[in-house]
Amino acid sequence: MVTPARSVPHDGLLRIEDCLDADGRVVVPAGVNLISLIDRNIANVGDAPAYRFLDYSGANDGAVTELTWRQLGDRMRAVAARIQQVAERGDRVAILAPQGLDYVTAFFAVIKAGTIAVPLFAPELQGHAQRLDIALRDSQPSVVVTTASAAAGVAGFLADLHGVPTPRVVILDEIAETDEFEPVELSLDDVSHLQYTSGATRAPAGVEITHRAVGTNLIQMILAIDLLDRKVHGVSWLPLFHDMGLSMIGFPAVYGGHSTLMSPTAFLRRPHRWIKALSDGAREGRVVTAAPNFAYEYAAQRGLPGPGEHVDLSKAVLILGSEPVSIDAITAFNAAFTRYGLPPNAFRPSYGIAEATLFVSTIAPHARAAAVYLDRDALRDGRAVAVPAGAADAVAHVSCGQVARSQWAVIVDPDTGTELPDGHIGEIWLHGDNIGRGYWGRPDETRRVFAATLTSRLGSGSHAEGVAADAYWLRTDDLGCYLDGELYVTGRRADMIVIAGSQHYPQDIEATAEHASTMVRPGHVTAFSVPGEGEPGLVIVAERASGTARTEPAPQIAAIHAAVQARHGLSVADVRFVAAGAIPRTTSGKLARGACRADYLDGKLRR
Structure with missing residues (x-):
């Protein structure tokens, strides 16, 4: 403590x-x-x-x-x-x-x-x-x-x-x-x-x-x-x-x-400004910052100091607040900035949500950010089964640590309200005085989201211990599980791709597409399903990487088709390359998959 x-x-x-x-x-x-x-x-x-x-x-x-x-x-x-x-x-x-x-x-x-x-x-x-x-x-x-x-x-x-x-x-x-x-x-x-x-x-x-x-x-x-x-x-x-x-x-x-x-614009135009501000702040003591995955990846690519420039990140505390947290973002930033004194425990992978004011969980201050590797097929079945990092179906997931003091998070079957045991994936429900009062002017949605009740708790090892039996819980729409006492966020219910009765995490498919083609701009690819004849069809939209405007897309598209088929057992209905900036993002920089899907269906995303 x-x-x-x-x-x-x-x-x-x-x-x-x-x-x-x-x-x-x-x-x-x-x-x-x-x-x-x-x-x-x-x-x-x-x-x-x-x-x-x-x-x-x-x-x-x-x-x-x-x-x-x-x-x-x-x-x-x-x-x-x-x-x-x-x-x-x-x-x-x-x-x-x-x-x-x-x-x-x-x-x-x-x-x-x-x-x-x-x-x-x-x-x-x-x-x-x-x-x-x-x-x-x-x-x-x-x-x-x-x-x-x-x-x-x-x-x-x-x-x-x-x-x-x-x-x-x-x-x-x-x-x-x-x-x-x-x-x-x-x-x-x-x-x-x-x-x-x-x-x-x-x-x-x-x-x-x-x-x-x-x-x-x-x-x-x-x-x-x-x-x-x-x-x-x-x-x-x-x-x-x-x-x-x-x-x-x-x-x-x-x-x-x-x-x-x-301003966000100042960072996006020159991410080194962020790094310099962190270094300058180190003269006054420990300095804490927070950002989503893409910012750390972007800074690692475009924010490096110039030759001979003095940068000191030895007192930096880096909150990484994306859902789910990317181990690739952490690895890339560490590789770029360890030489500038970045401590091995600088990163604090965290989980947060607006309905909880923000903060839900993070790793201990002395801990190092790390990933476990879970079996892809088991994940589809709602189970978290650890496998070696090099396994063919290994999917990396980063721990978001322990839930904050005086806050509770349980993993629940959203259809039955039953608490699930550790190692099982379900919806994350939250309780605590940090939870918002509801949605402004939306009483029905407030009751549905902020007034959930657990129908049953685990007989032993319940993560609801200390909360009254009739207490209300917040439905987050986020999926996750507990492993070895730590919380993992695996995705969002609304983003899940369901084809032929099987569930797939979009970020997993997006990672496959990104690694399959050098034409994909890193961190700028979305996967979603669209109505099809019989089964829904899988669509992948990717922004073109810098310097690939004249690259012939057909071989790249074929490589993505082959990689997704081999790794996920899915046929891709369409792979579409678009200009940089075409994929919608939220105001905090997250991929807006729903908005991208809507733009695709409306014919707004041109090749």
């Missing part, structure tokens, strides 16, 4: 032990929320940095802007006062702003005002207009907060949003300092914000995240990842409207640390 002894160098700041009961369970005290935590930081470390932003837009080349806790507090107060003038208590207030310190201020200020934050994004984010439209129609905010630079685009987008009340627009740049703010009492069970799901498998839905859920999950994350030292700080390019991005501005608020931020 991690000791919280290092969490108290400043009187008046939150002590982690104050959030644990006599049995060591996480219990957020009344009155503790993001706003009260920021107030503590202002009172105790007000002149210390809270958030920094590295600006790579326009002619800027990493120009640094910074907010101390006191400056953040002053700005929050002014913005919150303005919001109180135009919104009622409990109204939804959407944030449609570019990545930056204004976004951080707006998110906290909306909550401080007693309204419900809806963290979204400016319409300038390409390829996600439909997601923004859905979220605005669903949440129906009375107010939209934006910046002067994004105001014209926001106004144009709202003008086209027919059929819903038009929200009032507040421009952050025009808000002056004021003393008109009216303090608001925030209950632990009040909704802090609506966290919209990524839309990887269905339309985005707004999860009602309470102050209790936020506080619980931040404490769970800090304990599990060992962020107890106040010198630990964050570096992140993740979108601030994404649950993982919000966590990277949330954990410094707990006890006065800081985070350095940049």
Whole structure:
């Protein structure tokens, strides 16, 4: 068990032990929320940095802007006062702003005002207009907060949003300092914000995240990842409207640390910027970051330091939060950056989900990320059977470690509600105070997803021990199992490909296609089924790798057909190569297989 002894160098700041009961369970005290935590930081470390932003837009080349806790507090107060003038208590207030310190201020200020934050994004984010439209129609905010630079685009987008009340627009740049703010009492069970799901498998839905859920999950994350030292700080390019991005501005608020931020575009254009920021952060202490599979693979390919450049990753903690986690991403990053001091235990493969605020599980701080190899045929039958790494049907799966303190995860037969024993694959169900309250405005879906009940538990070794028999559980739609006390995530129910009565994991087929052809852009291939005559047909869509525009595709397509047939026993109905960027992704960078399938069926994916 991690000791919280290092969490108290400043009187008046939150002590982690104050959030644990006599049995060591996480219990957020009344009155503790993001706003009260920021107030503590202002009172105790007000002149210390809270958030920094590295600006790579326009002619800027990493120009640094910074907010101390006191400056953040002053700005929050002014913005919150303005919001109180135009919104009622409990109204939804959407944030449609570019990545930056204004976004951080707006998110906290909306909550401080007693309204419900809806963290979204400016319409300038390409390829996600439909997601923004859905979220605005669903949440129906009375107010939209934006910046002067994004105001014209926001106004144009709202003008086209027919059929819903038009929200009032507040421009952050025009808000002056004021003393008109009216303090608001925030209950632990009040909704802090609506966290919209990524839309990887269905339309985005707004999860009602309470102050209790936020506080619980931040404490769970800090304990599990060992962020107890106040010198630990964050570096992140993740979108601030994404649950993982919000966590990277949330954990410094707990006890006065800081985070350095940049935009996703800055990372994508030059991934070395992320590496450099991690190295620069090492001068101040341990530095934690988080990203999905593709980011670590991309950085390994395109983010290496130049000749003679000094890079120090010896104090880096790398959260890898994809579902499922890729051992190839870990191996590639380690191979590229071990020479720069990257510790062997730097990676923290983790499992998280928006409906649980974010964090569910990770490996122990001293552990090294590792994969087990499971038999492909057994996986199809719902069993996790370990085989040697070199076995013909071996499929790598990375451990996501142990479930966070005061959170429970059980593996369940989703059709019967029966808990399954270790080594059997089923749906992951979750329970704990970090679980969201439900989906905004969707009572039927809330009951189905957030109010599941176990019909039976294991007689011994139940992972539900300590939870009341009639307690509600969250259905995640994620598939997984326990092996040797550790949680493995194997895929998503909605993504499973079923042909001739046999189940297949799409990521397994995608890996086969990627390794079969040099024309496939690594990490940019999707597999899904489409209606066919009798049985569904298997379709593989791959983006062309760099430098292959003139490569004759026919031999590459034949190689993919042969490899999939040999390894999976499946005939491929169609292999389609498309231009780089053609495969839809979620706002967090995950493959959006459902959206890709829809584009394919609509004829939008041209060869």
